[in-house]
Each structure stands twice: as structure tokens, then as C-alpha cells.
Amino acid sequence: MYTTNYHRASSVDEAAALYAKGTDAKYLAGGHTLLPVMKQRLTAAGDLIDIAKIPALIGIEASGDTLTIKAATTYFDIMHSQDVKRTIPAIAHLTSVLGDPAVRYRGTIGGSVATNDPAADYPAALLALKATVKTNKREITADEFFQGLFMTALDDNELITAISFPVPEKAGYAKMRNPASRFALTGVFVAKLKGGEIRVAATGASQNGVMRVGVIEDALKSNWSASALDNIKVSDDGLMADIHGTSDYRANLIKVMAQRAVEAAG
Numbered sequence: 615m616y617t618t619n620y621h622r623a624s625s626v627d628e629a630a631a632l633y634a635k636g637t638d639a640k641y642l643a644g645g646h647t648l649l650p651v652m653k654q655r656l657t658a659a660g661d662l663i664d665i666a667k668i669p670a671l672i673g674i675e676a677s678g679d680t681l682t683i684k685a686a687t688t689y690f691d692i693m694h695s696q697d698v699k700r701t702i703p704a705i706a707h708l709t710s711v712l713g714d715p716a717v718r719y720r721g722t723i724g725g726s727v728a729t730n731d732p733a734a735d736y737p738a739a740l741l742a743l744k745a746t747v748k749t750n751k752r753e754i755t756a757d758e759f760f761q762g763l764f765m766t767a768l769d770d771n772e773l774i775t776a777i778s779f780p781v782p783e784k785a786g787y788a789k790m791r792n793p794a795s796r797f798a799l800t801g802v803f804v805a806k807l808k809g810g811e812i813r814v815a816a817t818g819a820s821q822n823g824v825m826r827v828g829v830i831e832d833a834l835k836s837n838w839s840a841s842a843l844d845n846i847k848v849s850d851d852g853l854m855a856d857i858h859g860t861s862d863y864r865a866n867l868i869k870v871m872a873q874r875a876v877e878a879a880g
């Protein structure tokens with residue numbers, strides 16, 4: 615049996631201080647990844663620092679050309695936010711197809727981004743939208759943040775405080791769900807940023823976690839339409855193959871999901 619001390623922090627500074635003096639400390643947000651992993655004895659925490667009720671980590675702000683979602687904001691609050699629906703409706707949609715109601719009530723954007731599960735939805739949105747991850751120490755671009763399967767640029771005791779998204783001209787997300795887990799068998803987020811840059815990111819597909827899809831970006835640059843992808847072939851090099859789908863199947867899903875995402879983006 616492991617002994618775990620539970621702490622509820624009321625500020626970011628208090629959370630960081632509790633973490634620093636804890637033993638095998640871990641931050642706890644929605645608990646939908648960390649607690650199952652602890653129950654399976656795949657990890658243990660001497661001190662669990664609950665950050666879910668820290669006021670500075672909860673809330674959504676839309677100002678000018680930026681949408682900022684604080685780290686402990688739940689999926690439920692994100693998918694119902696009028697600010698999110700108005701500025702980047704693709705994020706509201708992505709959140710509405712993430713997990714199930716129980717996951718959406720408790721799970722947080724910060725927990726998802728910190729975990730960087732290779733089949734999670736949010737990493738695709740951050741990468742395609744050129745988001746910035748804000749922490750209690752610095753700001754990290756999405757391009758630098760995601761570093762491979764379950765790997766991120768976060769240092770030990772670095773707490774994500776918010777994610778900021780530049781509001782794009784158009785964006786869309788489409789996902790083929792694993793019917794059992796609800797994670798993405800493959801999901802694709804497409805974005806046409808203000809200024810014209812096209813970025814496309816796929817999740818659930820690569821052996822190395824979330825990835826950009828250059829061949830689709832190139833096709834959409836000259837023609838932003840689903841039909842522009844009709845004759846595109848996505849290579850299956852480096853894509854996952856498992857009981858849910860071959861690498862070739864996932865390569866085709868990237869194309870099909872990208873077409874649906876472009877249609878959704880309009």
C-alpha cells in the first residue's frame with residue numbers, strides 16, 4: 615500500500631511550494647488520467663497537490679484576437695462557453711466529442727496538454743492554431759511544447775496556467791472516435807490563420823504523438839476546399855499500427871478527417 619498525502623492548493627504559488635517540499639509530488643487536476651494510472655500502480659504520488667479549485671487557473675477570456683483558456687477550466691465549461699463558440703467554434707466542437715460526460719465534467723485542458731497522450735484531442739488544436747502554453751515560469755509555443763509520446767517541454771514542478779490561442783480566420787476539427795475509449799483513432803484539426811498561414815495537425819496517428827501534415831497543408835494553401843485533398847496520398851511512414859487500425863488505414867483517415875474538418879470550417 616502506498617501512502618499519499620492530499621493537499622488542496624488555493625493559489626499557484628502555494629501549489630508550487632507544496633510541490634517543492636513534497637515527496638514524489640504530483641499535480642492533480644481533473645484526475646481522469648492520473649487517478650486511473652495510480653490505481654493501476656503505474657505511478658505513485660507521495661503528495662498530491664490538487665489545483666482544480668485555484669481561482670487563478672479557472673476561466674476563459676476572449677480579447678482582441680486571442681482566446682485564453684485557463685488551465686484548470688473543465689471541458690464542460692469550455693464546450694458551453696459563449697466566448698469559445700464565438701471566437702473558435704472548432705474548439706467547442708472538439709471538446710464536445712472528447713470522452714464522455716463524466717470525463718467532460720472533471721477533465722481539464724491543462725491536464726490534457728500536460729499529459730500529451732498520442733490520441734488526445736487538444737494537442738492537435740494547439741499545434742494547428744499555433745497556441746502558446748503559459749506556465750508559472752514562462753511561455754512555450756505549441757511547436758516547442760509537444761516533444762513525443764507523453765513528452766512535453768514542461769520542467770519538474772512547472773505548472774501550466776493557461777493556453778492562449780490566436781483567433782483564426784477559419785478552423786475545423788474532425789475525429790474518428792475509438793468507440794470504446796472515445797479517444798481519437800485519428801483526429802485532424804485544420805486552421806487558416808489570420809494572415810493566411812495554413813496549419814494542419816493530426817492526433818491518434820503518429821508513433822511520435824501529435825504531428826503536422828505537410829502534404830495536406832500544401833494542398834490547402836492553393837485551394838482551401840475538401841476537394842483539394844481528393845487526390846492527396848498521405849504516407850503511412852511513422853504512423854501507428856495496432857489492433858484498432860493499420861498504419862495505412864490511419865493514413866487514409868488523416869485525409870478523410872482533414873476533408874471533413876475543412877468542410878466543417880467552411
Ligand SMILES: Cc1cc2nc3c(=O)[nH]c(=O)nc-3n(C[C@H](O)[C@H](O)[C@H](O)COP(=O)(O)OP(=O)(O)OC[C@H]3O[C@@H](n4cnc5c(N)ncnc54)[C@H](O)[C@@H]3O)c2cc1C
Nearest residue numbers: 643644645646647648713721722724725734735774796797
Ligand atoms: C474514459 C475516458 C475517456 C477519455 N477520452 C478522451 C478523449 O476522447 N480525448 C482526450 O483528449 N482525452 C480523453 N481522456 C483523457 C481526459 O481528457 C483527461 O481528463 C486528460 O487527459 C487529463 O486531464 P485531467 O484534468 O483529468 O488531468 P489529471 O488526470 O488530473 O492529470 C494528468 C497529468 O497532468 C498533470 N497536470 C494536470 N494539470 C496540470 C497543469 N495545469 N500543469 C502541469 N501539469 C498538470 C498531472 O500532474 C498529471 O501528470 C479520456 C479519459 C477517460 C478516463
